[in-house]
Amino acid sequence: VRNHWKSATRKLKKLKKQYETPDRTISEEVYLAALDACMDSRLSGARAAIPARRIMEDMIDTGYSIPSDKVNYCILNSLGDGPDGTHDGFGGIDCALAMTAVGEQQESKSGTTVISEETYARVATVLSNVGEIDESTALLKKMIAEKSFTPTLGVFADVAISAAKIDPPKVMNVLALCKASGYELDNIASTIDGRSLLAAGVVAAESMDNPALGLRLLAAAQKASGCEPDRGDDLVCSSSSTAQRAAMLIHKKSIRKAIEEGEWRLAVRLMERMMERSLKPSLAVWKSVVTCCGKSQKSRRATALLLDWVKLSEAGELATPPLEIFNTVLNACEICDEQDLTLLVLESMKKTHETDGTIITFNIALKRLARLGNVSGCEGIIIGMLQQGIEPSVVSYTTAIAACAVEGKKNPEYAYEWVKRMRSRNVRPNLVSYNTALASCLDGKLESSALASKIASEMLVDINQQVQEGKKRDTFTNVIPDNFTKRLCKQLVKQLRDNWRNGDIDMRVAKATIRGPLLQLLDFDFLKSVDEAAKKAFAENVGDNADDAEEAETDAATERDELELEYSAVISNHRTAEV
Secondary structure (H helix, E strand, O other): OHHEEEHHHHHHHHHHHHOOEEOOOOOOOOOOOOHHHHHHHHHHHOOOOHHHHHHHHHHHHHHOOOOOHHHHHHHHHHOOOOHHHHEEEEHHHHHHHHHHHHHHHHHHOOOOOOHHHHHHHHHHHHHOOOHHHHHHHHHHHHHHHHOOHHHHHHHHHHHHHHHHHHOHHHHHHHHHHHHHOOOOOOOHEEEEEEEEHHHHHHHHHOOOOOOHHHHHHHHHHHHHOOOOOOHHHHHHHHOOHHHHHHHHHHHHHHHHHHOOOOOHHHHHHHHHHHOOOOOOHHHHHHHHHHHHHHHHOOOOHHHHHHHHHHHHHHHHOOOOHHHHHHHHHHHHHHHHHOOOHHHHHHHHHHHHHHHOOOHHHHHHHHHHHHHHHHHHHHHHHHHHHHHOOOOHHHHHHHHHHHHHOOOOOOOOHHHHHHHHHHOOOOOOOOOOHHHHHHHHHOOOOOHHHHHHHHHHHHHHHHHHHHHHHOOOOOOOOOOOHHHHHHHHHHHHHHHHHHHHHHOOOOHHHHHHHHHHHHHHHOOOOOOOOOOHHHHHHHHHOOOOOOHHHHHHHHHHHHHHHHHHHHHHHHHHHOOOOOO
16 A cells, blocks of 8 residues: 555554553554554665654564564665665665664664674665765674674675775775685685775775885785686776776886885886786886886896887887987996897887987997097097087087096096087086096196196086076086085095195195185085075976976986986996986
């Protein structure tokens, strides 16, 4: 009968008002009949949820027992997927909790189980859906510790997914409860619900900036059997777009940290794990990992990664490796004296970019000659470059200067000549160029001390120009002195002091004409050289867009590593730059 529950509750109310007295109560059968009327058609779509709750409360207050199946039926059907757990605006989580309290009150009196595991699980899920994560996890704990229930992985997953959105650290509580209920995290990835739970953990780990935890959860998923032909960790990462993004960020952060700590093996392994988990490493990740291997002088690994990159680009899965990454690997091969690998990389570069990479090839030849201190050979190569219409870069000229700084073959006059030639070709000397030229002057001669003073004067002019710009330059154009510059100047001042003590020059003349520029470099302090406005501009020059700051930091670190490899002939043989 339509609206029968309304008629039944009205009659019950009227009966209580007219018939019930302290000595005379309404019978249990009448209450149950009214409750049955409310329960019809799933509480009439939860419209009868509140009347049913009142009937249950009256029954327990009167001392009657409510059949457990009716208690569970009412609780389950009072819940929906709407706001606050309602169904079309009726029922809801508050009503369900009140019914649950009635059931637990009956349990305490009778000592028998009234509320089923399924009912508790549904209430816990809806609590998490409405944002009550603490209450939801408390109910899960009660199910496990007090009721000896074992909630399904689906319940844990539902609560964890909600917690990951609202309060990520609470996901760790859900995972702990899951383990306490008897599940092994290493095995749960074999089910869809288990993978959803682990995915929520990965999302929470990324939100908490705890990539190590995220990687541990993915490693647990990887161990799960029963996922064949797929892998558990791959399925976890692809379970949702949110999980995929979190896993991607976790791997990127972990790779960046490994690179910062010089752990090239870990960086390579993490990038391999990314691809195994169907996560596509970005070009910045590929570039930084290959550069890290090159910096660690692992030329074989760097070459293998580069060739894999080329294959992926040929298959259309990744963009083509840029020329500078070929240059980085070539530098690593040269440092390790791997001539066969050098030729292999050159061939791949020619095929990939349809170029013979002439300036790179010339720079490699320059580095080989610079290590031997072959000044005339370096000059011949640069002349050949100019004759072929190839403009030498700052790296080319600095490498030629490095040939003049080889111990036992120092040639400061030629080093200074290269500095002048650079300027004549509109190539500005940078910090490494000046450091190398100053290093060539450490041969004990007065003439070299005087030439070092002249080089220092020119460097100061360039430094002042950069200071006036009030902004950072990249590593290939920077001239701001570093600690090594100061050590060189200290050695040159000591050399000049030895010159006047040996009678090569009058002390007063040396102090008045030669020592000044060297002392200025030695005492240079960038922060004292600029006004407040310039300091601010310098500090804010990098990373104006806060969203790109992290990526910019990674690119800058990779650029520094590339610079070290680019100037390998200078750094490894003459120690004229610090890294």
